[in-house]
């Protein structure tokens with residue numbers, strides 16, 4: 001540990017800590033723009049300059065290591081002048097359209113302008129004189145991600161998030177020099193024609209509005225306001241432990257009831273739970289695993305079985321390793337199962353003959369922590385079951401746009417039924433490792449070993465981006481890959497083919513609770529906090545195994561007959577294409 005002072009406040013920090021760490025420890029706010037606690041810093045924005053006694057030059061606090069005995073000043077008149085000059089360059093290149101920007105109110109540059117009382121009064125310098133091809137600056141080709149590089153502040157966080165210290169997809173990289181420097185796509189292609197898997201981690205990292213999820217929330221508000229169709233919404237498991245952050249609540253605050261109340265105030269006629277779909281997914285996927293085990297590697301279904309509920313991972317396989325498609329579970333994701341049942345299944349039928357016959361349709365929306373779910377909803381074969389997908393961030397925008405006081409909402413909102421009941425097994429889908437644990441619980445039941453096996457498998461849990469495994473008695477060795485980079489590492493050798501019977505892959509670190517559509521957070525422990533909340537919901541749930549879900553049981557007793565039946569396969573399974 002080393003001791004130093006920041007603005008006269010004595011602090012003790014670990015050896016190797018930066019001045020920014022020391023300032024945080026002292027409770028001193030230092031402005032930042034290109035810094036992100038979970039990505040490497042490069043000190044390019046110069047907003048965090050500090051002065052250290054005895055040193056002639058100001059230092060960027062995010063990358064400069066503190067030394068014992070340093071006397072640090074973060075707020076001198078000189079530093080403010082430097083900051084003002086650097087801001088002038090940034091703002092002269094930034095469009096003046098905050099009022100219409102999708103991140104209005106949650107933009108880090110806008111916050112800096114407000115904190116420092118900067119006025120946008122400088123002559124405009126257009127960003128990037130190299131504006132060919134046409135989609136270089138403005139690219140709306142992807143169903144999941146929009147790029148508007150006229151807003152880029154060149155922080156490089158998207159390059160890191162997509163590259164070496166994040167997803168390792170290398171879709172975005174810097175091109176050009178000097179004032180033309182911009183993070184462009186590989187060979188300057190439209191994003192839809194690159195290897196982008198739609199994970200949205202670049203949008204998570206972007207401090208401004210240069211990279212955002214393809215916005216659907218305007219259409220959702222518009223459609224709800226028209227009140228021409230019966231509307232239904234489903235909410236993903238990871239959303240409820242994060243939405244509160246958009247309203248100043250601590251990460252990991254469980255806001256299920258408030259969120260349901262808000263969705264009702266927004267005008268949805270029915271509020272359902274994606275967790276119901278997750279329980280159903282487990283019924284089909286556990287059955288599929290045991291079927292494949294009976295006839296391993298026969299026909300077009302192979303072991304080990306890869307989970308398929310993460311659309312970023314499915315995209316990755318289709319783009320990069322089509323040879324693995326036969327390993328992917330054909331079970332639809334909970335989002336798509338739920339959508340099919342709402343549009344064409346039990347729920348639509350219950351609304352009346354015209355709905356049952358498909359002459360009229362409910363309007364179906366899902367709220368997801370994931371940008372790739374927008375892409376999943378328009379996949380061939382499932383397209384049409386979900387009309388719009390909004391991220392957790394977009395839901396917050398909708399709530400703010402309608403002036404709903406989230407804090408003040410009652411926390412006792414309850415889901416509608418059917419399609420609203422769920423177990424703890426469904427809730428843990430939100431965390432990396434959770435789908436596998438949930439599948440093990442039901443596979444054990446199907447094998448008559450439910451009482452012999454524990455409910456929880458700690459070796460499969462945690463936020464570290466690694467490949468984890470556990471030997472499950474009577475089932476086999478299973479693995480989980482926390483993040484697409486971990487999956488890529490596992491696939492570098494062929495050992496996985498013999499080692500494991502089933503493998504879960506979630507493209508984003510932490511699983512869905514680290515998804516590209518979750519609230520942006522500067523808390524380095526945000527994933528741990530959300531994850532703890534997810535496991536706590538499971539531990540407190542009266543039912544913790546998917547096959548115990550009575551609405552799922554009723555669905556099989558009626559419309560679907562049995563897991564893996566012809567009817568279940570028609571409605572709840574899908575296919576993949578290279």
Ligand code: HC1
Nearest residue numbers: 236237238309334335370429512
């Ligand atoms: Fe997920 Fe899933 S858990 S993929 O992680 O299987 O997005 O939350 O909704 O579909 O249920 C995401 C989360 C989510 C699906 C479920």
Ligand code: SF4
Nearest residue numbers: 162196197199200202
């Ligand atoms: Fe890279 Fe994911 Fe962003 Fe695509 S969505 S550019 S893969 S970080």
